[in-house]
Amino acid sequence: MDILDKEGVAPEAQNQTPAPQAQSQSTPQDSEEMRVANSKKMEEKRAENEKKIIPMMD
Secondary structure, eight states: OOOOOOOSHHHHHTTOOOOOOOOOOOOHHHHHHHHHHHHHHHHHHHHHHHHHHHHHHO
16 A cells, blocks of 8 residues: 555556546537537527516516
8 A cells, every 4th residue: 555645645546647638629610519509509498588587577
């Protein structure tokens, strides 16, 4: 069993560098598609909320 320091990390693990995280390179086209999809989703939510609110106003 390894001896842990105050932070709960084994001494030999402190010298290891973490593996680099893979970052996806989004293209402008991907960003635009995401923006359009988000806009559509938000518009659907607004319409849904309006349906809930309008009967309450009558």
